[in-house]
Amino acid sequence: MSFFTIQQLEKSFTVGETNEMILKGIDLPLHKGEITALVGASGSGKSTLLTIAAGLQSASNGHIYFNEQDLTSLSQEQLRQMRAEQFGFVFQFAHLVPFLTAEEQLLLMLDVANKKKNKKDVARVLELVGMTHRKTAYPSSLSGGEKQRIAIARAIIHEPKILFADEPTASLDSKRSSEVMMLLQSLTKTLNLTTLLVTHDEEMLRYVDKTVHMRDGKILDEQLS
Numbered sequence: 001m002s003f004f005t006i007q008q009l010e011k012s013f014t015v016g017e018t019n020e021m022i023l024k025g026i027d028l029p030l031h032k033g034e035i036t037a038l039v040g041a042s043g044s045g046k047s048t049l050l051t052i053a054a055g056l057q058s059a060s061n062g063h064i065y066f067n068e069q070d071l072t073s074l075s076q077e078q079l080r081q082m083r084a085e086q087f088g089f090v091f092q093f094a095h096l097v098p099f100l101t102a103e104e105q106l107l108l109m110l111d112v113a114n115k116k117k118n119k120k121d122v123a124r125v126l127e128l129v130g131m132t133h134r135k136t137a138y139p140s141s142l143s144g145g146e147k148q149r150i151a152i153a154r155a156i157i158h159e160p161k162i163l164f165a166d167e168p169t170a171s172l173d174s175k176r177s178s179e180v181m182m183l184l185q186s187l188t189k190t191l192n193l194t195t196l197l198v199t200h201d202e203e204m205l206r207y208v209d210k211t212v213h214m215r216d217g218k219i220l221d222e223q224l225s
């Protein structure tokens with residue numbers, strides 16, 4: 001079994017009188033040091049799959065194995081702890097805390113993840129994302145691309161094993177998008193992360209290892225890059 005394995009995953013929602021099946025038996029292994037991208041039309045189930053894999057919402061059926069544990073059998077508290085310590089998250093918008101500097105955003109994250117606050121680790125990660133020169137900057141003075149770099153630094157400062165990225169480039173122009181994807185690509189390799197990404201932007205697929213096409217809650221096909 002691979003490092004992170006999604007098996008026969010199903011999700012249904014009850015809307016009014018009807019029960020809608022949104023994910024219809026997803027099987028997907030994720031590997032260390034690789035970015036897997038989920039693509040497909042709006043409503044095909046990409047974000048639902050990512051949020052269930054990340055333990056942010058529950059599955060209706062199926063299993064998610066990580067570190068020989070089945071996430072679907074964990075309590076809410078166990079899941080919360082696993083998310084805080086082992087998972088990193090990047091979203092479309094950076095969601096930085098407005099009154100904290102770049103460095104302070106990362107120190108706060110170490111606190112949330114129950115890790116020792118260490119300015120050396122913060123400096124190392126700021127360097128990894130090319131933001132050493134902006135360590136005392138507040139979010140209001142950062143560009144969109146810089147904010148996203150700090151958001152990525154915050155997502156990896158606690159040394160997670162898995163990185164979940166939901167449309168991380170959707171609010172950036174194409175040059176900044178490529179830069180952010182190159183950063184995600186190099187971090188995935190150097191830190192041996194397992195990265196699951198949702199994107200609408202076909203141009204960004206050149207930076208991923210595997211592309212998974214979804215349609216109507218199913219995997220249509222998988223392509224290695």
Ligand SMILES: Nc1ncnc2c1ncn2[C@@H]1O[C@H](COP(=O)(O)OP(=O)(O)OP(=O)(O)O)[C@@H](O)[C@H]1O
Pocket residue numbers: 013014015022040041042043044045046047048049
């Ligand atoms: N909490 C919910 N209750 C009911 N239906 C939901 C819920 N969450 C998602 N859905 C439905 O599930 C389907 C898949 O949604 P999802 O957001 O996973 O798709 P997506 O492929 O990520 O779409 P997009 O590219 O537009 O973000 C949609 O039809 C959506 O309306």
